[in-house]
Amino acid sequence: MEKEKVNKELMEALDILEKEKEISKETLFEAIENSLLTACKNHFGKADNITAVVNRETCNFQVLATKEVVETKDDVLDDVTQIALEDALSYDKNAQVGGTVSIEIKSKEFGRIATQNAKNVILQKIREEERSVIYNQYYEKEKDIVTGIVQRYVGKNISIDLGKADAMLNENEQVKSENLKPTERVKLYILEVRNTPKGPRILVSRTHPELVKRLFESEVAEIADGTVEIKAIAREAGSRTKMAVWSDDPNVDPVGACVGMNGARVNSIVDELRGEKIDIINWDENPGNLIQNALSPAKIVAVFADPDEKTAKVVVPDYQLSLAIGKEGQNARLAARLTGYKIDIKSETQAKDAPGFRYEDYIDDEYEEEYEEGYEDGQYEEYESYEEAEASEDSSEE
Numbered sequence: 582m583e584k585e586k587v588n589k590e591l592m593e594a595l596d597i598l599e600k601e602k603e604i605s606k607e608t609l610f611e612a613i614e615n616s617l618l619t620a621c622k623n624h625f626g627k628a629d630n631i632t633a634v635v636n637r638e639t640c641n642f643q644v645l646a647t648k649e650v651v652e653t654k655d656d657v658l659d660d661v662t663q664i665a666l667e668d669a670l671s672y673d674k675n676a677q678v679g680g681t682v683s684i685e686i687k688s689k690e691f692g693r694i695a696t697q698n699a700k701n702v703i704l705q706k707i708r709e710e711e712r713s714v715i716y717n718q719y720y721e722k723e724k725d726i727v728t729g730i731v732q733r734y735v736g737k738n739i740s741i742d743l744g745k746a747d748a749m750l751n752e753n754e755q756v757k758s759e760n761l762k763p764t765e766r767v768k769l770y771i772l773e774v775r776n777t778p779k780g781p782r783i784l785v786s787r788t789h790p791e792l793v794k795r796l797f798e799s800e801v802a803e804i805a806d807g808t809v810e811i812k813a814i815a816r817e818a819g820s821r822t823k824m825a826v827w828s829d830d831p832n833v834d835p836v837g838a839c840v841g842m843n844g845a846r847v848n849s850i851v852d853e854l855r856g857e858k859i860d861i862i863n864w865d866e867n868p869g870n871l872i873q874n875a876l877s878p879a880k881i882v883a884v885f886a887d888p889d890e891k892t893a894k895v896v897v898p899d900y901q902l903s904l905a906i907g908k909e910g911q912n913a914r915l916a917a918r919l920t921g922y923k924i925d926i927k928s929e930t931q932a933k934d935a936p937g938f939r940y941e942d943y944i945d946d947e948y949e950e951e952y953e954e955g956y957e958d959g960q961y962e963e964y965e966s967y968e969e970a971e972a973s974e975d976s977s978e979e
Contacts (some may be wrong), residue, residue: 588640606711610635612706620699625661633744645684652678716781720774726795733766754786756819790819796850812864815918820963823915827864836861879905884959893922902928
């Protein structure tokens, strides 16, 4: 038996589509078979008795019509579904009245309109599959970060090119202090991927706190492998982020791991966030200690936390009050979000003057003595603002 000739052109076309569009050959074979049935329906008016098969190995296709055998040509009521016995015998020598024969239909017989419609069926299927592949790819990346290129402004929103699809960075997901320009590369957090008739609609964000978390996961190996865990994060996009980290390995410094050698790790993230400040603190199961850490870099005299009410009263030295509260209340606000506690900050003078205040409820003699000694030794410096505290920290690191 002669070996069937391979349709090389069709095979190559399917290989290219599978590689570039990531559409499986099986899906394409089915699309071709459906298109042939559509062409038959358009040409003959029906296709119920017609089957189309594409050989998966050679890419050759065959269209067969199954027709009922009737005795004479006068008995043929429908040329599409019936055939006279004398004609049927030319296709099958064993044909009998009441039986069926399969007759091959040549695609060349199809009219121009039927052929065009068949082509449209294939193209439509390819477009649908392409959209489905892209949707599935980005749906898997939902709640993760991607790198995109700024394309253009659409009103106040920004169109971002993600490679295989476009995403939309809406105005309320943009950092107000950022001025993104066309062709600029940015990291984005995928908020949602919707499947629409026009293809996947991808919504991204530059303001979401999870963006910072994902950046640390990609930059810090200890976070990626689970050695260090990000317990909580609070962010005011474009200005400052506070992040609480923890590790169950006593040999690992979670804050140090996130900061990196000479601040290399955290600085790369700060650069990506266009200079946004990042405070990294140690997580503590004790709410008092956690709140004290969260209000860093301010020095704290005492903390009284009520876990049931989720409230906390904090006493700070008089000269540290503005630092603890922060510019426009930002430090206290972020600390409250990070810890989940409503924090009331008072200076020592304000606390002592408050009705019913008992100093011993907040601080024991040992802590007070230690604090006063530290103050006399110059251990605690007086900062009036975040800027002064950071300038001091920077100079001490150098």
